[in-house]
Amino acid sequence: LLEHFNLKDASCCLQTTQISTEIYSSWFIEGFVFEDLTCLKCEAGWEQHGGNCYYFSTSKSSWTDSRRSCTDLGSDLVKIDSREEQVFLIGRVRDLMKDNQDKFWIGLTDSKEEGKWLWMDGSALDQSFWNQTQPDNKSPAHSAEADCVRMGKKEKKGGSDDLKSWFDTSCKRPQKSICEKTAKLSSSV
Template sequence: MAESVVYSEVKYKKESNADTGRAGPQIKESPEDDVVYAAVVHKADHTNQPNPPTFYTVHSPGDSSPKGSKGIRRRGLLLLAVVVLILILGVAISLSLYSGCQSAKCNDGWEAHGRQCYFFSTESLIWTRSQEECVHKKSHLAIINDEKEQKLLMMIIRQKMQGPEDKFWIGLNDRQMEGKWLWVDNTPLNTSQKFWLNNEPDNWKWVNNTEYPDGEDCVRMGENNFIANSAAGWVDTACEREFKFICETKACL
């Protein structure tokens, strides 16, 4: 004959702030006032030997184990580490596309001048696409630092110009704020540099009978009327026009 097992639940009513005594078993009054603390299991014994009841701990629904909390914290830290790693990789990729250097002889199709490598395009693009092409070549539109570099580039493009519109974009613009000229690396123009052609910049909004509502926010080089031995050669023009462009990067030592 199988032994019979009797299960019973002991429910305790939540203790109120005014009740300072030990709460005993209560008759259930409402679902929200009761909490199950333990289940008491009585095992039938035919040997007339008393057996103590066995208690099993029952956690209330709001109970959270330390082990679970540690797991949540561990997953949170892991997620944070992944996000930081993605950001670092993104910055590294951006820098690798925008910086670095070429061999001392410069890559094929580039010209070495001092510690710089220059690329003079044969295709014409708008200013933003020109910058994108330079970045794709791990370089940037030319940043002119001094008069020596300005005169060097003017001399080179004079030899490359084949017509009146055969002009070259450089990396100078005031697209963010009118009159605030910045290079593509966000460094401001040195105002002591007097490399503008006569009466430039003028922010003209009509070019060849075509209206450019944003005015002339990008700079190019290349004019047939260069003044001999002068560094003046910059002209502001509409960024939407298509010209050739000059890319620049460093030459490794």
């Protein structure tokens, strides 16, 4: 039964799992008692991971329009807080990419001050997964400064280099995007 319940991030997959013992409205799972089973849920079309919900938009737009689309959905462009989150995201992005230029906007920019990379919540970048030679402040046809970050790397070489998939580019360049918001708690008992 425990393989369906992730205690680390408190996500819940007991919706379809039958539990054989129910005593006085308490659930027993190999020594754990849950008086009220609380689960993290995401809306349809969103994917739950690590306490957050992710929406992978496959329509392409500028970074600003992508961010607006995320905020319209009650979220923001993704902020990548850990290696574990990067592993999850690059795995999903690879599945959705058609070619190596088919990348996804994330919520990182240096548009306020060149070289000072900030997430949408104003926090500074403290862990990065830049591709080799990135950031390089170059964009196609040098149409604008490369102030926004997209992620994606179709080829898989193996090792830690696979996670280095961030590229700076012009914020006006149409890309797909990843929205992120906190998963909502709901009771299933």
